[in-house]
Amino acid sequence: MTDDFIFATLDLDDESADNTARIHGWLEAIMRGFHQGRATDELRDRWLAAVRVDGATNRGVWESSDLPLSDDVPVATFGHFVKTINTGAETIPAWMITDVTVAPTHRRRGLMRRLMTENLASAVAEGAPVAVLTASEGAIYQRFGFGPATREARVRVDTSARFRLRERPVDGGRVVMVDPTAAWTSLSTVFARHHEVTRGSVGRPNYYESWLQGYDWEEQSEDRKQRLAVRFGPDGEPDGFVSYAIKEGDAVEVKVRDMVTATPAAHLALWQFLADIDLAEVVTGPAAVVEPLAHALVDHRVRGVTAMPDHLWVRILDVPVALAARPWFGDDRLNVRVVDDLGHADGTFSIEAAGGRASVTPTADEPDVTLDVETLGTLYLGDVAVDPLARAGRITGTEDAIRRFGAMTDGSPSPHCNTHF
Ligand SMILES: CC(C)(COP(=O)(O)OP(=O)(O)OC[C@H]1O[C@@H](n2cnc3c(N)ncnc32)[C@H](O)[C@@H]1OP(=O)(O)O)[C@@H](O)C(=O)NCCC(=O)NCCS
Secondary structure, three states, X not given: OOOOXXXXXXXXXXXXXXXXXXXXXHHHHHHHHOOOOOOOHHHHHHHHHHHHXXXXXXXXXXXXXXXXXXXXXXXXXXXXXXXXXXXXXXXXXXXXXXXXXXXHHHOOOOHHHHHHHHXXXXXXXXXXXXXXEOOOOOOOOHHHOOEEOOEOEEEEEEOOOOOOEOOOOOOOOEEEEEOHHHOHHHHHHHHHHHHHHOOOOEOOOOHHHHHHOOEEOOOOXXXXXXXXXXXXXXXXXXXXXXXXXXXXXXXXXXXEEEEEEOOHHHHHHHHHHHHOOOXXXXXXXXXXXXXXXXXXXXXXXXXXXXXXOEOOEEEEOOHHHHHXXXXXXXXXXXXXXXXXXXXXXXXXXEEEEEOXXXXXEEOOOOOOEEEEHHHHHHHHOOOOOHHHHHHOOOEEEOHHHHHHHHHHHOOOOOOOOOOOO
8 A cells, every 4th residue: 555655765965956855855744743833944954963963764755746846745754763771770772763754644544554664673673672762642652562661740849938858958069050052061961971870761862952052943943041050069070950941920930841860969959949949939840750859848749740641662672682681670580471463572581580680581481471562661661560560451470470570570760761852
């Protein structure tokens, strides 16, 4: 059904007029797919520079039609680039899928299915242990073996006089307000430190560099309301930052766009900084599901969670490599059967865990527990434990085997991915 179309990879370096028109068409398709305005020249330049740095591979589907006006705009887009994911025990390559769109005129003809299955096959051919993506809807990607693996909270924190930390952070560090356009070195240092210590974190695409310097990708203009505070630890090194804007309304609100910290002290110090902003009585923004603030407050009710959407979806491609790279919590040995319709992760694997790590090898022995690859993705970073998945009928085995699997698999810390792509 997809034979009438041209499937091709966009050349990001060919600057000929024809290819430039294709590149512009590709970006136009993405902007349209995500309900954004038509791209300005400035946005095109910024986007092209950013995806070149990421080493993105962009595959599109063009229609060979007689309609000249639509020739350069693909009817489907699919991108990926490779960065890393922190599994909680190691940082391993992550095949990051992005910019998945299909034009409203071409839905449900199997375009996305073909792009996805071909892309996952290339990921396997290139040795990627896991693929990740974020999803605009909750029922699209399970069929390709992705499971929701982290969530991101949206919090609303009352920073009136009710906001009081049990102890004001005093470790010798300090918070400094800086010009967003002059702080990129500190911000990238903070993110690198955060990524190293945060289970579930994935590498950031290059668009963050201009976004954190005040370029608003949605409005396609400089956002002069963006403010930035960087926290420097007692050693003088940057260990946290918060990017925010003040919104005037019935109540003056501090809207956090991005907060990244590498230490609990930086996290609490930046919350104290936000609470100290005069005239504003509420702070809203994204946050980890489990974070120190909730437990550091005198009155924990000042931190309200207004939403908790799924965020990072994980697709295991290489079971022995991916599972050996995650943390394990109880010493035991079990045979785990993974069912994968696409075949990449299918098989029975012996998991032998000892001292927090495991060796994972294919086995011909009978399985103790059985689950599908989507469920394995959901378990991977520890956001969901074995027990509720088993009670939902998604992990099967004897009661004893399920209990032993949980004792091996479940453990803190809870994951947090604060990167959007
Ligand atoms: C989501 C989207 C990419 C799907 O593209 P598509 O080419 O229509 O999908 P396909 O025809 O290849 O469908 C593949 C399978 O996914 C299913 N599917 C597709 N979109 C779905 C949706 N929104 N919800 C549930 N299932 C969906 C199809 O029913 C089909 O299932 P089957 O093969 O088991 O029968 C497309 O609708 C789109 O561009 N949406 C707007 C942008 C967006 O949401 N992108 C995702 C960003 S993460």
